[in-house]
Amino acid sequence: MDLWVIQRNLIEELLNINNYQTFSFYLHGHKNQVKKITRKDWLNDCQNNLDCILPNHQEVIVIGHSLGGVLGINLALNNQPYIKKIILIDPSIEYLVNKNGELKILASLKQLIKAIKQIDKKQKEPKPAKLPISAFREFKELLKEERNSIYELNCPILILQGEDDYIVSTKKIKEIYEELDNENKELMIIPRANHWWIREELNKETSEKILSFIKK
Secondary structure (H helix, E strand, C coil): CEEEECCCCHHHHHHHHCCCCEEECCCCCCCCCCCCCCHHHHHHHHHHHHHHHCCCCCCEEEEEECHHHHHHHHHHHHCCCCEEEEEEECCCCCCCCEECCEECHHHHHHHHHHHHHHCCCCCCCCCCCCCCHHHHHHHHHHHHHHCCHHHHCCCCEEEEEECCCCCCCHHHHHHHHHHCCCCCEEEEEECCCCCCHHHCCCCHHHHHHHHHHHHC
8 A cells, every 4th residue: 555645744754664655746836936826737736646656556545734635635535446545734624714715814914924933944845936826816716615525535534733733723623523424533633733843853642643544
């Protein structure tokens, strides 16, 4: 079974050390700067990369962080015969401060400032390319379209959520988790962790949780 990672992070390193084969890639515009990005580009990135490995790997576990989590849900729903499990890391199903998919500008700016202050300058992952403003609009539209998709997932789900995440509301993630009609769901809140905790150090408890979920 392969672990298919939408965004590179320390979890991929953990899996490689434990002899799991992984495959990861950058989303459109996240490495090389482009003038225009659409949500279709991101969705196609996921499907095209999955198609590349399916001829040789018929059982896949998808791991996605933030936007990657939302895209991973979409991918799992569209490829149910092949996606066996999904791990969502601070998935941006609900982000900053919004109501019914509509962003509350002033309140969100306050949250964003708090989140920026949390960024560790020593992060292992290089900074992504600067995204055009159109990318944020596409991000908003994608989330509107996919905000209820998680409720349709039938495969086992593990959600890893930073306790101090100012981008994705921990409170909202807990509410969504409780609403999931899925017998094979798990949620772990990472103490004192921000939105970018996967670029820092994985503690023993989190590492064990990930590996036990995969092995089940």
